[in-house]
Amino acid sequence: MKNSIIESTNFDFDAVVVGSGISGGWAAKELTEKGLKVLVLERGKPLQHGSGYLGEHAPDWKLPYQGKRPRDLYAQEYKWSSKSGSMNEANRQFWNNDKDNPYADDEGKPFMWARADVVGGRSVLWGRQSYRFSAQDFRANADDGHGIPWPVDYEEIAPWYGYVEKFIGVNGRNEGLPQLPDGELQKPMPWHALEKTIESRLKKKAPDVTLTNARTAILTEDLPGRSACHYCGPCPRGCSTGSYFSSLSSTLPAAKATGNLTIRANSLVEKLEYDPETGKIAKVHVIDTVSGERQTYSARIFFLCASTVGSTQILMNSTSERFPNGLANSSGVLGHYMMDHTIGESGMGLFLDNMDSYFHGNRPTGLYIPRFRNVDGQDPDADFVRGYGFQTYTLRMDWSTGFNAKGFGASLKEDLRKPGPWIFVLSGFTECLPYEDNRMYLSNNKVDRFGIPQVAFDFEFKDNEYKLREDARKQADRLLKAAGAVVPVPAGRKNMSMPGESIHEMGTARMGDDPKQAVLNKYNQAHDVPNLFVTDGSFMTSASCVNPSLTYMAFTARACEYAVKQMAEGHI
């Protein structure tokens, strides 16, 4: 066996990883720990873990407008970023400026593409809920004929889920449910008294559902270099104790510790250069977003982890004689079969239980009701396939939800000072099927400030997604009544999120065994180009109804092991 890794001296690096977010951080960690010299290219600005979190622990009175979001600035420069509720003046520096870095949002159909613009990518800003796909999820396409079958089953990926869960730290409660496989979890965060009241009522009146902790990548037990959560509350401002998982707090420091990591911020990847003689990628073309300088780097292997849309954009922009329709796109499916979860309140309820119980600390996550529809085969009353879960939020009404009351003076002040009733929200996360005509593409006539064609979207939710949301709305009403809400408030009938709003875009370079129908094989390796791997959400063959990031991490780690073995065996 050749020791190919040593022979990479003709290259600038052993591996180039494009993107430093959830997937890129994992690729950097795994590849550097296996001895590869790795260059990570990040489009966004530098961001230092800890000292870069300028808004962390800033009280309202230290923030511009005492925490109110400046609407004019956001409308002019952060049109899409600001559609995320977690963007505000305490963390604006992490987000993409949509004026500087636009996409062709006036073409195709409306689509929200929310981006970070810093080292760490969206791992700094993510929602942190982390669930395994189930065996049923990996079988879903094969079972009901939508999309193509996954080339991987649950048993094959399960050890990788455990591997990443242990490293990132996910707190939660194992429930032994086939639709929500148990994980390697840290101890769960405690519950509000009201949540325990609701749980006991649901056990009696709605035994078909399980109320459990939202499994969340926030520590309840220390890990090396990271502390258990201090419950300050607003995670998306950054966490200098590394209590929530981000690549800045976790994978990039691990990669750095090997001595094998080079990170370049402000480095926008324009394209990958295909060498027809070797049949491999030879170089990556990079633009320095500050100086405008262009540079290339060679490497033995290339990992695209630039987010679903970012990686697909790079592939589409990397044309050659061999690949006139985008790199590694002999199948023609690149950009198609795009998916996004539908999200939003399916219902909420006002509760007057446990009014004399309050809380200490701000628990930065909620509870979860795992999928309960179409779990044991098709439910007889379901006019849809697949299912959804409910993420729940428990809030106590206060001055910020009741400031529009009538009246003045000491009595108003006294009313606004005190906690009001409880609110329990059921937020449906519903699966989206893969459709060929849901796609992203490159605009014919719009380019960015560096001359790179802008991305456009042609994406809509269809019949099954609407039926799932309607069912979630009805079930939420049933569950809120069973839970004892004094005023259940069902969502309106049009409770459909905007495409892209869940920030779970995926599927545009899907994996599958058949090279005619898929861009990637089961190891995230391009069927057409052996030294190219794509491990962000673009590889997803179906969406499940659970948050996808944990799956990106597990597949990334697995792809890295495979790639290094392939290198060691001289295949790439």
Place this chain on the structure above:
Amino acid sequence: MNRREFLQCAAILVSGASASQLGVALTQEQQVYLAAAPDYNQGATRLLNDAQRKTIAAMCEIVIPRTDTPGAIDAGVPRFIELMATDWLNDEERTIFLAGLADLEASVAADYGSSFDELDAAQQLALMEDLEAKASESSWYDFANTRRDFVSDAPFICQLKELTIWGFFTSEKGGTQVLRYNAMPMYFDGDVPLSPDQSSWLTRLE
């Protein structure tokens, strides 16, 4: 030892040591940075004249008066309102704000021959209740219409109330002496007894 005390001790034992090693060092760095950052409501103002400032100050004190705890003026709310009206309100909203203020000043001058701030508190309250009665059809008062940025066509009295209440509870005095604030709670307990004299926490999840 009751349950709450037990949990507090347990939490300190479990998480206190580690977080103090990693967390507090950085927190000191942040404390220095945050201490150097000026409060928002210390910014320079230039939108209103002195007479207008007196009227706004008197009005927000009617909304949130000083009681045994600080009131709107103590918390710097008048300056907050002027700063927000300068560049947070949009043109349409600022026009409503300035016109509403001018109307009130003119009617007080005509009816009382004085300025709003020179009236006694009962007269001021009556005038503001009158403004609220006239505005009562506004969607600003709709149930649960609080999860949004602003109601652009809201009448002056609604703007004034909203900015006063936001400015007050997110100020240092309002947030720490009327509400409760704890930047580093260190543990979460979801079942802590609440007595009637206890206020909400300031922190809202993002």
